[in-house]
Amino acid sequence: MKPIWPKLAAMNLNTVLTPLSWELIEPEEGKYDFSLVDGLLAQARENHEHVVFLWLASWKNGMSSYPPVWVKSDTKRFPRVVIDGNEVNILSTLGGATRAADARAFAALMGHLKQVDGQQHTVLMMQVENEVGVLGASRDHSPAAEKEFAGAVPEELTRYLASHRETLFPDLLALWEENGAKTSGTWEEIFGASARTDEIFMAWHYAQFVEAVAAAGKAVYPLPMYVNTWLGGADAKPGTYPSGGPQPRVVDVWKAAGSAIDIYSPDLYAPDFPGWTARYHRAGNPLFIPETNGGPAAASGAFYAFGEHQAIGICPFGIDSWAPGGWAAKNDPEHEMSDAYQSLGEIAPLLLATTGPGMTHGFQLDNNHPSVEFEMNGYTVDVSLDQIFGHRTDRGYGLIVATGPDSFLGAGKGFRVAFHLRKPGAKKVGLAAVDEGTYQDGRFVPGRRLNGDEGDQGEFWRFDERSIRIERATLYRFE
Secondary structure, eight states, X not given: OTTTHHHHHTTTOOEEEEEEEHHHHOSBTTBOOOHHHHHHHHHHHHTTOEEEEEEXXXXXXXXOOSSOHHHHTOXXXXXXXXXXXXXXXXXXXXXXXXXXXXXXXXXXXXXHHHHHHTTTOOXXXXXXXXXXXXXXXXXXXXXXXXXXXXXXXXXXXXXHHHHTGGGSOHHHHHHHHHTTOOSSSBHHHHHOSSHHHHHHHHHHHHHHHHHHHHHHHHHHSOOOEEEEXXXXXXXXXXXXXXXXXXXXXXXXXXXXXXXXXXXXXXXEOSSOHHHHHHHHXXXXXXXXXXXXXXXXHHHHHHHHHHHHHOOSEEEETTGGGGSTTSSOOTTSGGGHHHHHHHHHHHHHHHHHHOOSTTSEEEEEEESSXXXXXXXXTTEEEEEEEOEETTEEOSEEEEEEEXXXXXXXXXXXXXXXXXXXXXXXXXXXXXEEEEEEEEEETTEEEEEEEOOSGGGTTTTOEEEOTTSOEEEEEEEEEEO
């Protein structure tokens, strides 16, 4: 990491997500080595960055490659998942000793962080495990798991389903109701005999395990904690993705297991960015995207996530591979993410201060979705791909913030905006002024006035495709 930090800082990001593995923290049972932690903290502070640590312990991407060798080599004390009669390289959630050892190590780490960072708060948040779930089958078939699966569904889960019926994710509610909405019985009696039931069973046991680890850490140093999710498509079968991880349809199962986890997060590489973000931005679950595609896709996603969902953060995977000084030249499209971070960093104070419903909107546009419409401050706002003098761009994105009754701030590229009064009547609306500018110390600093060709002679508020811009628009009304 040492040579990478300055490159990351130069990209205008403010926080780095980086792993800490159990095997390096506790190479011998009960003997901890925090030199890696201390070195990363020192380097982060030197480069004025915050950190989110990823606790790679019992599971990473569904597999168990990061536990210490003293865990890996003892399959009796630390049992494995069984698939088709064979033990696989996945620690079983039913291993009580595994859960206790993982929790002890995590608590020791959190205790060290409190000691060395409790005042400076370089570390903002912790990820507990990574993309958990069973790969290769819809559930664990070890003897302990088979016994649990044949037994009764825990009362904590059925009680949660009954008491949260009105807010359950629609897929989970539908499955439960299709099978009679029972509050007692075996897993198959309550949810039916299917791979979906296997996934719910695994979600409950992964949730209990991860909750125990997170709770042990929070008892020592209560930083916010989240879990991330390897997403499975609508038609994907559990086991082709990690079965039991917090997919949208089983997040309620995870919530029923405890409250130590603060955020359930999508690793969002899949198409339909708006759809997936909406599934995770639910009541009680703010949007945080710990992994996503880099470059222009990440820039577009960032404007959408912050504008439409007031996201906490968005983090392109492997961002260090195209940092300045790496293989990407300055004009490479990968640098679009850096430019996006710069603009979003400037307007962050405004976004944080704008909390009213419908006061911010984000959007992504392309040839398949060339326009979007929404309402703000009594106006219908029509946003479409930018076009002028016979040319239309193929891609655009951005966000708009209502800053006053007739004033708006926008940021992004490749789109244009038209305003209409929601209530029909004699009055019409026009663009009084459009100013390009920057945001400095929470205040808009105007640059050029863009009331000529740049605004199609007052017809549209335009953000051309060449670069990300910050602009302010003021409206007037007339008969």
